[in-house]
Amino acid sequence: MKTAAYRSNRRAEESSICRLPDQGTVLRPGRKRGRLLYAIVVAIALMCATGPAAECRASWNLSLDADARGRVASGSEPDATLNLFGASLRKTFADAKGDRLVLFALFESEEGFDESRDESLHEIYAQYKGPMGAWNITLGRFGLPWGLLPNFSASRLLYDMPHDRVLGMDVDSGIKLSGVQGIFDYGLSYTRGYGPRNTVDAGSHGIATGRIGITPGETEELSLGLSGALGRSINAHGADHDEPDHGDPDHRRRDDDRALQRAVVGLDSTLYLGRWLIRSEVSGGQVDKRGMRAFFAGADYALRSNLDLNLAVNLSRVDSETMNEWFAGLTCRLPWFILRGEYRYVGYGDARNQITIQLYRFFSYTW
Numbered sequence: 001m002k003t004a005a006y007r008s009n010r011r012a013e014e015s016s017i018c019r020l021p022d023q024g025t026v027l028r029p030g031r032k033r034g035r036l037l038y039a040i041v042v043a044i045a046l047m048c049a050t051g052p053a054a055e056c057r058a059s060w061n062l063s064l065d066a067d068a069r070g071r072v073a074s075g076s077e078p079d080a081t082l083n084l085f086g087a088s089l090r091k092t093f094a095d096a097k098g099d100r101l102v103l104f105a106l107f108e109s110e111e112g113f114d115e116s117r118d119e120s121l122h123e124i125y126a127q128y129k130g131p132m133g134a135w136n137i138t139l140g141r142f143g144l145p146w147g148l149l150p151n152f153s154a155s156r157l158l159y160d161m162p163h164d165r166v167l168g169m170d171v172d173s174g175i176k177l178s179g180v181q182g183i184f185d186y187g188l189s190y191t192r193g194y195g196p197r198n199t200v201d202a203g204s205h206g207i208a209t210g211r212i213g214i215t216p217g218e219t220e221e222l223s224l225g226l227s228g229a230l231g232r233s234i235n236a237h238g239a240d241h242d243e244p245d246h247g248d249p250d251h252r253r254r255d256d257d258r259a260l261q262r263a264v265v266g267l268d269s270t271l272y273l274g275r276w277l278i279r280s281e282v283s284g285g286q287v288d289k290r291g292m293r294a295f296f297a298g299a300d301y302a303l304r305s306n307l308d309l310n311l312a313v314n315l316s317r318v319d320s321e322t323m324n325e326w327f328a329g330l331t332c333r334l335p336w337f338i339l340r341g342e343y344r345y346v347g348y349g350d351a352r353n354q355i356t357i358q359l360y361r362f363f364s365y366t367w
Contacts, residue, residue, distance in 0.1 A: 150211065211225050213268075308330065
């Protein structure tokens with residue numbers, strides 16, 4: 001059995017990897033509400049930056065990461081691409097009692113650097129922190145308080161999670177209240193419902209999302225969460241391409257900005273069990289007045305200090321449309337990059353069997 005220190009080190013390794021959403025969409029400039037949101041964030045930054053130096057200490061963090069992949073799938077030719085490049089900048093203001101204000105921006109460029117790439121200012125927010133983390137107010141574009149998302153994302157991994165089908169996105173623009181009270185943590189947000197998009201018809205969207213979690217015991221080996229969401233949001237964050245339908249029941253075109261009514265609930269859990277780290281999330285409710293069910297489970301087993309076995313399953317069903325994906329792979333942490341290999345079975349479409357190799361590099365500098 002591994003010690004609490006071992007679990008703490010595993011958490012540190014996970015937090016050092018940029019946990020960013022999977023799909024970026026084209027940033028559409030000129031939208032008044034989007035401009036106002038960013039103007040508010042910039043104004044807060046300027047007010048704090050010009051405050052008395054004696055009362056506030058500031059630090060910066062710059063993070064860069066790149067994800068290159070090679071893929072072989074049944075029924076198609078092998079391909080290789082720079083799947084994603086990400087850059088984030090964080091400025092933290094602190095006083096004698098700890099951090100007070102965090103300013104954060106994340107830029108992503110997907111599918112290389114040619115004319116077909118997708119670029120997005122994926123997150124940009126200001127977060128004001130209350131005493132001892134009891135309450136925090138976040139304004140801008142941020143990760144939603146739902147399920148595993150507050151502490152984990154598969155965006156840089158080789159498997160997927162079902163949040164596009166459950167919520168339509170995993171980041172959105174609005175306001176969020178969150179914090180920690182003893183063994184409980186909570187998050188509640190009201191957002192526009194467009195994910196990382198800036199769309200004119202914002203009046204037809206808007207979704208409230210919340211989660212409450214509990215981490216009992218001193219070792220923090222188990223955490224549980226209950227989530228809920230009600231409102232209208234985009235059809236799917238993954239609607240970012242214009243190709244014909246390729247057999248994916250969740251396939252949507254880039255211009256499909258329909259608002260879907262959502263009323264969903266979810267349960268999530270994270271368990272450290274010796275060499276195992278097991279995460280799961282189950283969701284259910286109604287999407288566009290149709291029944292929706294989704295399930296995700298992921299397990300990592302530490303074979304060695306720098307080598308993990310990875311297993312995952314991603315299942316969802318909306319009315320009669322079913323999606324199922326199964327994953328098995330290895331992660332090797334080398335001195336200069338992370339090497340991952342995965343076999344994926346997809347239960348829909350033509351490319352049922354897929355093998356992917358990933359080279360991932362993360363860099364972070366604080367001053």
